[in-house]
Amino acid sequence: TVSVLYWIAMDCTWPLAFAIPGRKSLAWQSLVQSGEESKGRAAEGATExxxxxxxxSDFFAAKDPGSQPQRSFVDDVAKPYAQLVKAATLHFDCSHLGTGKGKAHTTSIEFTDAxxxxxxxxxxxxxxVAWVLHNIAASLSIIGSQSVASGTADGLKAAFQTFQEAAGYIKLLREAVMPAMPTGEQVGMFLPESIEFCESLxxxxxxxxxxxxxxxxEGAKPxxxxxxxxxxxxxYQRLGGASNMHGPKARAFLAVQA
Structure with a gap:
């Protein structure tokens, strides 16, 4: 087993993986049309x-394997989208999407499980909603890891704050979204244990x-x-043990070899 303390000495941190969306993750165009029927702010919100x-979708389609998300992507795109998609599930009664109940909007959400x-x-x-919250946390975790790599006091302070923020989004996913998710959808990255693992990491x-x-x-006591x-x-040792429940993907987060 690779010593976790060795990896700490190397100043490593382990960001979360993205859940890559399909190009047709949501057919929001139907919501735009419904919004236009009601005019006003609903139309503007649906279009946005x-x-x-x-x-x-364009970000992930164009992203090179070695490229990293910037703070502007998180603050200007991902976060506003999370807020709007949550509002849309209420305003447009998206709980019936794809179920054939009521006046529904056909949709198909596609993504690669992280x-x-x-x-x-x-x-x-x-x-x-769950997918975008996870990817906000993943983006922030990558940004935090970049700050750690700077090795400066300011960079490490920023990393601490960014990792805390990322954990907050996973906590929001766990507390506010998961209770409303159908049990059949709580698999892979959305298993309760997986979400707990991400937050702890x-x-x-x-x-x-x-x-x-x-x-x-200066003057730090040894x-x-x-x-x-x-x-x-x-x-990290506890996470290394917990990762065995989730297979090689989770173990790769920690660079722990069984």
């Missing part, structure tokens, strides 16, 4: 929703960044630093 979803690599397809609109990354920053401070490093190492 459709445009943001197109930009997200944990299993399986191609997923569903008509449950709540999955789109991000919090461990935040503690890791905090510890690395503390080590840069005994305190030793405790901080030990606590972070213990957190």
């Amino acid at each position: 929703l459709y445009e943001l979803r197109r930009r997200i 944990w299993t690599y399986d191609e997923r397809k569903t008509s449950a609109a709540i999955v789109e 991000l919090l461990a990354n935040a503690a890791h960044a905090f510890t690395l920053r503390a080590a840069l401070q 005994s305190l630093l030793a405790k901080l490093y030990r606590d972070v190492g213990d957190a």
Whole structure:
């Protein structure tokens, strides 16, 4: 087994993987048309929703394997989309999407599961909310890892805050979205254990960044630093054990070899 403390000494953190969307993840055009029928803010919101979803699809379609998300993608595209898609599920009664009940809008949500690599397809609109929240957290975790790599006090402080923010989005997914998700959709990346693992990983990354920053401070007590490093190492060791429940994808997050 690879020592987790070795990886901490290498100043590594482990970002989440993306759930890559299909080009036709949601047929929001029908919502745009419905919004136009009701005029006013509903039409504007539906049009904005459709445009943001197109930009997200374009981002992943054009993204090179080595490219990384920027903060502007998170703040200007992904976050507004998450807010609008949540509002749309209420305003347009998307709970009936694809079920044949009531005045529904046909949709097909397609994406690659971040944990299993399986191609997923569903008509449950709540999955789109869950998917975008996960990808916001994944984007933030990558940005946080980039800040850690700077090795500066300011960069490590930013990394700590960014990992905390990412964990907050996974917590939002766990507390506000998962209770409304059909049990049949709670597989792969949306298993309760998978979501708990992601949240714990991000919090461990935040503690890791905090510890690395503390080590840069003048007058830092060796005994305190030793405790901080030990606590972070213990957190990663626990995650290494938990990752065995989720297969090679989760183990790859931690670079732990069984």
